Amino acid sequence: MNSISQIQQELLGRMELHRELSASGAAIKPAMQLDEPGQAGVLQSFADSLRAVDAQQHQAAQAMAAVDxxxxxxxxxxxxxxxxxxxxxxxLLQVRNKLSSAFDDIMRMPI
Structure with missing residues (x-):
């Protein structure tokens, strides 16, 4: 019984600490903002890669059309x-698949 009361006291102490941190606004802070000027986020990097692959596809198509x-x-x-x-x-497809599976894994994580 002594260990149960110790655990209860510890949990109550943590709850009180959490309440104090929540009141001061220091408990939860947002992650780094990806849309800040001057910073390239994951979305921007993927979009740049997509444009580069598209440009290579067009260049290859033009070269094949010229030969044809x-x-x-x-x-x-x-x-x-x-x-x-x-x-x-x-x-690019492999990167997309890895990002998709990572997102699925994160969504399945218990909170």
Missing amino acids: SGQSDDLVGAMVESQKASVSFSA
Whole structure:
């Protein structure tokens, strides 16, 4: 019985400490703001990566179209551009999948 009363006293002390911290506003502070000027957040980084991959896809498509229409004889260069765009897209998909699974894991965490 002595250990139960000690635990109760400890919990009451923690509750009182939490109440004091909540009243002073120091208990819970927001995380770093990602949308502050001058700071690139995760969303901005992902958007930049998406634009870069899109630009590579367009460049590869233009190179393949030039080879198909006979404007260019650089078939090897067009294929290399196509493979670069494919690898970039695959890497972007893997990052997206990792972010999605991390978000799901966080959402499943008990509070």
